[in-house]
Amino acid sequence: MTILHHRSVFLLAGILWAAVARPAAGADLVREGRARARILLPEVAGHATLFAAEELRGHIERMSGARLPLLFAEVPIADETLVVLEPRRLEGDIQADGREDRFVLETRGNRLTIAGESELAVLYGVYQVLEDLGVRWFTPGELGMHCPPQPTLPLPSYHPARAFSPSFRTRELDLSGTRNTHFDRDPARQPQLLQEYALWLLRNRVHHKRVITTRHLPQPFGFGQGREFQGHNLRRTALRGAVFAEAPERFPLVTQASERWGRDGVAARREGGATQICFTHPDNLATAIASVRTYFETHPQHLTYPLGLEDHAGICECPGCVKANGDVFPPHDPNRLVWAFLNAVADGVATTFPTRKISVYSPYGSMTRPPAGMRVSSNIVAVAAQVTGNHLPVADPGNTHAATYLEHIRLTQAAGADLGIRTYTMYPGTPQPLAILDSMRTFHGLGANWYHCESMGRDEHRWIVTWALARLAWDVSREPQELLREFCDTYYGAAGDLVLEVLGMLDEAVRGMPVVVLGSLGASQSILSEALIVQLSTRLAAARARVEGREAERLGRLIDSIDMMAARARAARACFRAMDTRSDASIQQAQAAIDAFAELWKERDLSLTCSPSLLDEVTQRLQGHVAKLREPMSPQRGAHVGTGTPAILLEEAFSMATVPAPPPADLFILPEHGRFKLDIDRQGVAQAWMRADLDDSGWREISTWNFYERQGYDPYDGDYWYRIRFQAPPLETGRRIILRIGALDDGGDVYLNGKLAHTREHLSPLAWQESFTVDVTALIRPGEDNILAIHGQDHYGMGGLWKPVVLYTQP
Numbered sequence: 170m171t172i173l174h175h176r177s178v179f180l181l182a183g184i185l186w187a188a189v190a191r192p193a194a195g196a197d198l199v200r201e202g203r204a205r206a207r208i209l210l211p212e213v214a215g216h217a218t219l220f221a222a223e224e225l226r227g228h229i230e231r232m233s234g235a236r237l238p239l240l241f242a243e244v245p246i247a248d249e250t251l252v253v254l255e256p257r258r259l260e261g262d263i264q265a266d267g268r269e270d271r272f273v274l275e276t277r278g279n280r281l282t283i284a285g286e287s288e289l290a291v292l293y294g295v296y297q298v299l300e301d302l303g304v305r306w307f308t309p310g311e312l313g314m315h316c317p318p319q320p321t322l323p324l325p326s327y328h329p330a331r332a333f334s335p336s337f338r339t340r341e342l343d344l345s346g347t348r349n350t351h352f353d354r355d356p357a358r359q360p361q362l363l364q365e366y367a368l369w370l371l372r373n374r375v376h377h378k379r380v381i382t383t384r385h386l387p388q389p390f391g392f393g394q395g396r397e398f399q400g401h402n403l404r405r406t407a408l409r410g411a412v413f414a415e416a417p418e419r420f421p422l423v424t425q426a427s428e429r430w431g432r433d434g435v436a437a438r439r440e441g442g443a444t445q446i447c448f449t450h451p452d453n454l455a456t457a458i459a460s461v462r463t464y465f466e467t468h469p470q471h472l473t474y475p476l477g478l479e480d481h482a483g484i485c486e487c488p489g490c491v492k493a494n495g496d497v498f499p500p501h502d503p504n505r506l507v508w509a510f511l512n513a514v515a516d517g518v519a520t521t522f523p524t525r526k527i528s529v530y531s532p533y534g535s536m537t538r539p540p541a542g543m544r545v546s547s548n549i550v551a552v553a554a555q556v557t558g559n560h561l562p563v564a565d566p567g568n569t570h571a572a573t574y575l576e577h578i579r580l581t582q583a584a585g586a587d588l589g590i591r592t593y594t595m596y597p598g599t600p601q602p603l604a605i606l607d608s609m610r611t612f613h614g615l616g617a618n619w620y621h622c623e624s625m626g627r628d629e630h631r632w633i634v635t636w637a638l639a640r641l642a643w644d645v646s647r648e649p650q651e652l653l654r655e656f657c658d659t660y661y662g663a664a665g666d667l668v669l670e671v672l673g674m675l676d677e678a679v680r681g682m683p684v685v686v687l688g689s690l691g692a693s694q695s696i697l698s699e700a701l702i703v704q705l706s707t708r709l710a711a712a713r714a715r716v717e718g719r720e721a722e723r724l725g726r727l728i729d730s731i732d733m734m735a736a737r738a739r740a741a742r743a744c745f746r747a748m749d750t751r752s753d754a755s756i757q758q759a760q761a762a763i764d765a766f767a768e769l770w771k772e773r774d775l776s777l778t779c780s781p782s783l784l785d786e787v788t789q790r791l792q793g794h795v796a797k798l799r800e801p802m803s804p805q806r807g808a809h810v811g812t813g814t815p816a817i818l819l820e821e822a823f824s825m826a827t828v829p830a831p832p833p834a835d836l837f838i839l840p841e842h843g844r845f846k847l848d849i850d851r852q853g854v855a856q857a858w859m860r861a862d863l864d865d866s867g868w869r870e871i872s873t874w875n876f877y878e879r880q881g882y883d884p885y886d887g888d889y890w891y892r893i894r895f896q897a898p899p900l901e902t903g904r905r906i907i908l909r910i911g912a913l914d915d916g917g918d919v920y921l922n923g924k925l926a927h928t929r930e931h932l933s934p935l936a937w938q939e940s941f942t943v944d945v946t947a948l949i950r951p952g953e954d955n956i957l958a959i960h961g962q963d964h965y966g967m968g969g970l971w972k973p974v975v976l977y978t979q980p
């Protein structure tokens with residue numbers, strides 16, 4: 170009986186508690202424009218909490234006209250409605266789950282409590298409440314804010330309490346090349362743009378990065394900044410204080426034999442350039458551990474320390490390093506050597522800072538994954554850098570770049586590493602593909618905790634995607650398409666569905682490209698064909714007719730950014746046509762297209778809605794190339810082949826492969842010079858430019874031992890063709906006849922005598938400098954005239970056929 174009695178009391182208490190705890194019916198923050206609630210802060214409130222209170226009442230005032238009073242100590246008033254901001258330890262082991270941004274929203278009676286794991290988390294809680302009241306921050310600045318007018322605002326109900334935590338522990342938007350890509354160049358306008366940008370990031374709960382290190386502008390906030398220290402920091406970490414003359418053995422032993430870093434063919438300790446360190450020198454390990462510890466002591470906000478290789482060239486070849494790499498000569502696969510070093514650093518740092526991590530870019534370049542059977546410390550974050558293939562979702566079956574990349578990620582994670590992702594938006598002026606949104610969800614599904622996006626520009630059209638990206642980083646369960654629709658419908662009103670359609674058209678055009686690496690003038694002109702430009706204009710004109718006021722102003726900015734991209738693509742296209750033909754008429758057209766772009770920029774004041782770097786790119790860089798087109802073009806041989814001695818040519822033809830010893834007795838080096846043509850509209854295949862009997866006398870002569878950019882075609886990226894006519898030697902029958910191409914940047918189709926002989930995929934980041942072979946036994950005409958035609962694609966930087974091509978036989 171006693172037990173029953175107690176239980177009844179307990180039940181009764183529970184019912185009473187529940188009644189009290191429910192939000193009181195009719196409790197309001199604001200009623201008919203008058204404040205009905207106060208905001209209660211801790212007696213000692215830090216900057217972020219005070220800022221949270223100001224954000225809350227600022228937005229409520231904007232919506233309702235009423236300003237909620239602040240309270241720093243609770244004064245009991247019957248039936249008073251309170252919003253309580255409360256930074257405090259929430260339940261659960263914060264270090265273990267890494268959710269320092271967690272907050273809980275709970276309404277009990279007339280009291281809404283916003284409790285956060287940190288002051289920043291309380292601020293995030295305020296933003297959640299404001300979002301639930303209908304507020305959005307679509308783009309930076311006042312125009313980007315959506316704050317629906319509501320004279321009466323009921324107290325939001327979070328009953329039972331709701332806990333929130335982000336999908337990714339870090340959600341970094343790294344503003345790349347800040348001054349030229351994200352802000353106006355006018356120093357008078359910069360502070361406001363910076364402030365607006367930083368506020369936009371904060372309100373969308375994305376960490377801001379690099380914005381705060383912009384030296385010429387003050388840091389807008391003391392909170393919400395990035396938590397990952399990123400970069401290629403290996404040398405400055407492990408070689409800190411090392412003097413080359415005193416301790417050369419701490420520096421890597423490297424044989425230099427590459428176009429990029431100079432050739433001397435000598436194995437020596439190297440002080441500078443893109444070299445790494447000696448990975449097995451004990452002083453380097455000890456220095457690296459000490460450097461990371463010092464950094465963590467002095468930078469409490471950073472959770473990771475980067476030990477990224479210096480873009481992968483110059484791995485140590487000393488006996489100790491070769492042995493540690495499993496007796497495999499390191500340059501082509503340094504994984505065992507480097508992961509072992511990183512593990513040792515991570516273990517050393519973990520004794521002092523068990524919850525903070527070493528980060529390394531992998532897969533990226535020649536660092537791919539740990540070798541089979543090797544464990545990776547869980548104190549290492551492998552940051553998979555998605556440089557290529559990001560115009561398609563990473564899980565799309567058509568994304569040929571993704572399969573090995575995803576496999577490397579899986580194997581690295583299976584070996585024990587924590588997983589981070591570094592991805593990139595397109596460069597300014599290139600339409601932003603939507604794939605970045607789907608890919609983020611895939612990465613999360615793979616177990617990625619750390620998300621870092623290098624944001625390249627501020628062209629107005631990309632805010633739609635960037636906003637969705639920020640929302641997804643917090644809550645990856647959202648549907649990307651729904652987020653895009655929400656942006657378009659709310660931001661552009663009745664024009665929303667047409668804007669969404671325009672976004673889809675741009676995305677489809679990008680997806681139609683074989684590869685777009687970050688974007689360039691060449692890629693942009695290819696994506697933005699004349700036909701697409703006309704279609705976009707039609708949609709946008711119809712959209713313009715549907716809206717007025719704020720929505721029209723917003724749409725105007727979007728139209729400005731798309732018109733800019735179209736004008737830029739036209740200028741690039743005209744310039745490439747002029748490069749291809751060098752006729753007076755084409756040069757005049759290129760000049761006119763550049764002038765039209767400059768005129769548009771000035772007339773619309775495009776620095777406010779587009780990345781200012783684009784102005785220089787067209788009116789200075791492109792202009793400079795056009796100015797040179799009337800000069801005679803002379804085919805230039807690359808410095809890497811030097812005087813062209815047979816030994817050097819052989820080594821270049823076997824680029825990144827072992828030169829056979831002795832060399833093939835019947836080695837034949839194809840002529841250096843061939844004919845070259847840009848395939849600006851990608852019509853070469855349809856017009857059969859590979860045909861043996863094609864009249865290529867109108868094509869321009871070029872050296873095939875140097876990049877085409879260095880021979881008057883800079884900055885063209887895209888499709889191009891080479892045709893090399895050669896008389897083959899009388900090769901021995903009964904043996905396989907091998908054509909070895911020294912390097913094709915970045916890939917393409919190889920035709921011999923009009924027939925497709927080989928397709929060179931651009932899969933590896935090193936492929937641009939790697940030789941490859943084609944068995945041409947069935948296609949070659951020994952002792953006769955032959956035509957080698959190459960239909961290549963350059964996606965980024967330098968391009969073309971740039972190392973010698975040779976023929977030889979094999980058994």
Ligand SMILES: [Zn+2]
Pocket residue numbers: 421422446447448449450485486487488489490491
């Ligand atoms: Zn070494």
